[in-house]
Amino acid sequence: MPKNKGGGGGGGKAKGGKDKSADSGSGETKKKEAKGGTAVKIENRALGTAKTNNPRLTAEERFFIVKTFYKTDNKSETCRRFQEKFNRTVKRDTVGRLVQRFESTGSCEDLPRPGRPKSVCTFEKTQIIRAAFAENPQKSTRQASQEFGISQRSIVRMLHDVKRQ
Known part of the structure; x- marks a missing residue:
């Protein structure tokens, strides 16, 4: 079995086969040399970078989506124009659901949520x-x-x- 070159223990694998260098906390994707000399992509998930936290759409953004969809009749084009105007992304499924809600209720607003009503202690x-x-x-x-x-x-x-x- 070949010995590690480059010193004592800073860049090897930790117990359980996980790479120690992937725990740097930077949230970046790194490349690491594997045994055969090929680069292996390692993603750091310590900061939860896999999911993005998109805030809810404002009334103006919802109105823009519905209006643009009726102009273009194309979900992808609506998404592209939305990103140009508001500098954030929206999925085609979201456009479809908003348009469907508008057609069924006549409004882009959320439906009332079920559950316990607000407290009387205002x-x-x-x-x-x-x-x-x-x-x-x-x-x-x-x-x-x-x-x-x-x-x-x-x-x-x-x-x-x-x-x-």
């Missing part, structure tokens, strides 16, 4: 409760619950949050 309601108890500190949470149409537990939760501030 900033405005908390301010109202705070003012009511500042005016009359002897008021009971049961009275406030009936007066404001908010559950007693929510009133207690709002008052508890007020104490922390």
Whole structure:
């Protein structure tokens, strides 16, 4: 078995067959010489570079996609023009789904999401409760619950949050 040339242990394989040099943290793709002299491509996935994080499309971007698709009647051309204008990419499937949603609902906006509704403990309601108890500190949470149409537990939760501030 041939010995390693070039010194003690900086560039060889780590335990388990993984290349130590791929863990540099730079997020770059590197080339490494394999046994037969061929270059092997090694990607560093430590920073999660495999996926990109695209933010949601704005209303202006959605409108542009639908309008451009109806002008060109071509998803690929719509994607190209979108990239020219907004300097970000959009997939052909996204264009298709947006156009389909526009045709079925007449709008480019998202449909309401299922699930638990928003909490009743909004900033405005908390301010109202705070003012009511500042005016009359002897008021009971049961009275406030009936007066404001908010559950007693929510009133207690709002008052508890007020104490922390």
